[in-house]
Amino acid sequence: MRRPVAIRLSAATATLALAAATGAVLSASATTASAAASGATGYASQNGGTTGGAGGQTVRATTGTAIHQALCSRASSSTPIVIQVEGTINHGNTSKVSGSSCSTAADRIELKQISNVTIVGVGSGAVFDQLGIHIRESSNIVIQNVTVRNVKKSGSPTSNGGDAIGMESDVRNVWVDHVTLEASGGEAEGFDGLFDMKDNTQYVTLSYSVLRNSGRGGLIGSSETDRSNGYVTFHHNLYENIDSRAPLLRGGIAHIYDNHYVNLTKSGINSRAGAKARVDNNYFEDSKDVLGTFYTDEAGSWQVNGNIFDNVTWSERAADNNPAGPNPQSNTTVSIPYSYALDDASCVPGIVSRTAGADKGLLVSDGSCSAQSPDPTTPTPTPTDPTPTQPTPTPTGPTGTNLSLSAGADGSSKAGGTSYGNVRDGDLGTYWSPAGSTGSVSVKWGSATTVSRAVVREAAGGAVTAWKLVDADTGGVLASGSGTGVISFPTTSLKKLTFQITAASGTPRIAEFETYAG
The missing domain is CATH 2.160.20.10 (Single-stranded right-handed beta-helix, Pectin lyase-like)
Structure with a gap:
């Protein structure tokens, strides 16, 4: 293609x-x-x-x-x-x-x-x-x-x-x-x-x-x-x-x-x-x-x-x-x-x-049911600003440290055999699922942490069709949408960030809930 x-x-x-x-x-x-x-x-x-x-x-x-x-x-x-x-x-x-x-x-x-x-x-x-x-x-x-x-x-x-x-x-x-x-x-x-x-x-x-x-x-x-x-x-x-x-x-x-x-x-x-x-x-x-x-x-x-x-x-x-x-x-x-x-x-x-x-x-x-970035030899202008003099390939998510790796995790419910911690372990082979088709999972820190982007990665056969990203400290909705991937939102200082699944075509399987400062 x-x-x-x-x-x-x-x-x-x-x-x-x-x-x-x-x-x-x-x-x-x-x-x-x-x-x-x-x-x-x-x-x-x-x-x-x-x-x-x-x-x-x-x-x-x-x-x-x-x-x-x-x-x-x-x-x-x-x-x-x-x-x-x-x-x-x-x-x-x-x-x-x-x-x-x-x-x-x-x-x-x-x-x-x-x-x-x-x-x-x-x-x-x-x-x-x-x-x-x-x-x-x-x-x-x-x-x-x-x-x-x-x-x-x-x-x-x-x-x-x-x-x-x-x-x-x-x-x-x-x-x-x-x-x-x-x-x-x-x-x-x-x-x-x-x-x-x-x-x-x-x-x-x-x-x-x-x-x-x-x-x-x-x-x-x-x-x-x-x-x-x-x-x-x-x-x-x-x-x-x-x-x-x-x-x-x-x-x-x-x-x-x-x-x-x-x-x-x-x-x-x-x-x-x-x-x-x-x-x-x-x-x-x-x-x-x-x-x-x-x-x-x-x-x-x-x-x-x-x-x-x-x-x-x-x-x-x-x-x-x-x-x-x-x-x-x-x-x-x-x-x-x-x-x-x-x-x-x-x-x-x-x-x-x-x-x-x-x-x-x-x-x-790629024509075989897998997602890929555009030609990695040719940079694209998203999700970060292009660099006029030394362009670099656009990654599939934000650059920098995944803040979730040092965070805790909890949620509303979990299906048997899954764990909240699976969304922050850096392993795409493990995942969390709610007890039903909807539910929420959170990453949390011991002190206020500045975040502006998240990446939600589903296991194969993504099921999430509607979601909200919520500042759990205040209850404010930072972003909403359908499907999963890179989520940008206003830079926010918080202790807990919640990914709330409001609709799904089947049982969601969230492999990673990554967070980034920029």
Whole structure:
């Protein structure tokens, strides 16, 4: 499988003049970034490939205004640029910036009539809070390692028509990778789609990402007549607590493989209006009508291979309701033009939990149900800041001393044959399990200890689907999420840190609960 875009930094000869007030930062010596053309996977690797800002200058941005300023300060609208984003981007720090190389707006991150741009989260993470990312009339865009949450189309504040990431009007070659897209409800609560493509958007890949807690996962085509979109790949993503549109396809071709679907309440992959979907080795769990043509009599089609349907229910067929189950069969064939390696569906929940979403160290599958870092010879910008002059490979977790090795441990309960101490013994072959599917385990110190990151490592076949990281001294929640891996949170001084499992697909097995000062 091709590896995600990896950025190598080196000295450059020019600087980017950005006002300090925008929040944009360059090192004293300007930096450049390059990315392998083969980094993008799926359909984003076709049509000439998707490399984003490879070969262009790198600028750091901590505000939405700084992102827009970086775009507007380029020599032209196609001058390559890598924008490293850290911190929370919201309405309060995002304003319109004007320039000949950009067309921005104040209520969203606007990537309009531009090309050759990478936006990547670095450092302690990047969160776009109630602020959507809009791609219009643009090409060769990479978005990686960011969280976009609670974008609304009604209520206050509004942004981007309620879409977390939206693409429309002659968009080509977009790779969205290792992102977390989430809402807090459906249309009645003011939210729309998490990942939408409209009006002639083509050659797009969504990979290693989390889409959750939304009425609508996303769509290809705004109506039954908008059939100019397509060539979209979805792989190694988690769709969790979604009503429908996971995704909705109106025309076009989609390749959907090695995704984990949990709690789709109304429908899942909705192929209609002539769309063709190739659906390979996905794991569908605790869901309804996960594949078919729904809410229309204009049929689509699908080719199915190697999927697992675990506690999936199917509705009755009717004129505008054509579920593929209860025994899904292929009714078309779809030829895939690129190379890819399939993980077996049985291990999809585990591999997706370890790799999908922001702040996972850009871990990817090796095609045999194991997670690995991107090419170790090419450093990536996460989870720590890149070093412009002497880049080093990104580790799979934070660097420094694992503070848990010198800590004690306790918890809420433990299954027979397991021990709390197993989570701090440095041995991935031992683990702790709660007595049921949920519970908590803690590491604790005799005096206040400063921590800012944790790494939770599950034994093979990860089962954790929702968790909270709690400051046990105060009861405050430091972070929450789904799946396990690297967890970043505000630097905190405490005596006890608790990993609380609130939902799981089976019996969790926590091999290590590592903690780090930075």
